[in-house]
Amino acid sequence: MVKVKVYITLKSGVLDPQGKAIEHALGAMEIHNVSGMRVGKYMEFYMEEKNPDQGQIEMMCEKLLSNPVIEDYSYETEEVVPS
């Protein structure tokens, strides 16, 4: 069994209003040493195989988990012992 961690980030040219809102809120909290806030998604799931098909993970990321027009994805896998 394998745990898969997927990180979805906005492509660098894409505006991130949620990140801007967080920066604005930080300013209201008198925190001024933070910049470049970007908000993305993190997903984790389990796959039954010990050596899962990387192509399947990439297909899932491209077709379902991310929007490839505006988002990039990366992932890592980690073997786990089923409990």
Added chain:
Amino acid sequence: MVKVKVYITLKSGVLDPQGKAIEHALGAMEIHNVSGMRVGKYMEFYMEEKNPDQGQIEMMCEKLLSNPVIEDYSYETEEVVPS
């Protein structure tokens, strides 16, 4: 300058309807070897200091970036050369 990566996940007992919806969609795509889908948030930002105050990062995570009642957070920092 330091890049901070924050991972926000739902606590284990908290229902994740978004994760369930993704699992349902995977079933419709004839993918049946995936389970335990959980959706969280990923944030990255920069701090001016070379050795930022860990307490400040934790305060930001607890007060602004996560909801500590239902979410856990973790973070990692990575030194970067300002471009």
